[in-house]
Amino acid sequence: MISVKVLGPGCKKCQTLESKVREIVSKNNIDAVVEKVTDIQEMMNYGIMMTPGLVINDQVKSFGIVPKEDQILKWLNGG
Template structure:
């Protein structure tokens, strides 16, 4: 199972990214455990300075942007 973490305090971009990831995982039948991380200390442990952040299998894939659906899907398939 793929571990996915969406890092962010709950801003609109953070909610958008979380919804995108959940939709992509569901529509592509990907087995993933999706966690929303709002704790600032946990977010800082990944070394990101801007939210939202996307972490797949403990690797930071993006931060500060909402990636395109195709990019998120590619990252999930690589994992």
């Protein structure tokens, strides 16, 4: 099972990224748990400087942007 964390306090970009990730996981039948992280300390532990952050299996994949859908899918599939 894939662990996905969307890091962010709840801004518009954070909400957009979270809904996009959930939609991609559902649409592609990916076995993943999507978690929204709003705790500042936990976000700092990942070393991101801007939100939203996207963490897949404890690896930071992006921060400060909402990646394109095909890029998120690629990361979820191990790419």
